[in-house]
Amino acid sequence: MTIRVLLADDQALVRGALAALLDLENDLSVVGEVGRGDEVEALAVETTPDVVLMDVEMPGLDGIAATAVLKARLPAVRVLIVTTFGRPGYLRRGLQAGADGFVVKDTPARELADAVRRVHQGLRVVDPALATDSLVAGESPLTARETDVLRAARDGGTVADIAGGLFLSEGTVRNHLSSAIGTTGARTRAEAARIAVDNGWL
The missing domain is CATH 1.10.10.10 (Winged helix-like DNA-binding domain superfamily/Winged helix DNA-binding domain)
Incomplete structure (x- = not known):
């Protein structure tokens, strides 16, 4: 069975690299790419992905807000946030928005592909160092x-x-x-x- 993947990242070079890496895997297929957070939902409805790889910082709508919108419309779609910015608050907010996993972009290609598979299976995948930082940092103190x-x-x-x-x-x-x-x-x-x-x- 092929896992259908949608890529959401505002950097075309990053999207291209991710698509090339994932397409090397026999059981993964990139079915769509988008560069804006406010375009994720529509493309997901059109392409019916199993997993969305979601960047955090995108124009139109950030990846955390886009995750919440996507999950409200298509709750069965799994979301794996893949970001350059391993900030503890992002992890906490991403999971609260409904993300199924959270990894940083310097994750090795083989590990990223495995993270997609695990998220697709219904497992929670979180970068361990970031999980520790998030526990130490705690909730945002701001109202x-x-x-x-x-x-x-x-x-x-x-x-x-x-x-x-x-x-x-x-x-x-x-x-x-x-x-x-x-x-x-x-x-x-x-x-x-x-x-x-x-x-x-x-």
Whole structure:
């Protein structure tokens, strides 16, 4: 039986390399490729993959959000997140979104192919070092609203821009930014956003 695989990664070179590696395996077949997170669901409906290899950082919709959307529409499709960024927060959020596995891109080709097979069999596959880091790091200390505000601040918007985008008052935005700065131990909102990104909280 051939396992049908869909690749979702915004870097064409990476998609091509993954496709070439996986197609060398007799029991794996790449049935589709996509470079944007907001195009994963439609292509999955069209190509009916068994497993989706999902990058985290993609335009349109990040891979974690795209996983949640895909699982809501096609719960039987297995999702293996394959990312350059082995951040503990990404692992936790990915699994919460419904991902069936999480590995980093420097995983050897043979191990990646085996991870696809294991996920297809219904097993959970998680990079062991990342699993340990995630347990040590624990849950994000940020509230949901602090996370929203920091995510908007990361893109360089002013307090007024953030307030308008999140339908909050400027005073409320300042309060959430101040709280997030304190929670992360940062000195500025830019540093707080960087710390949150580095930990995979955003």
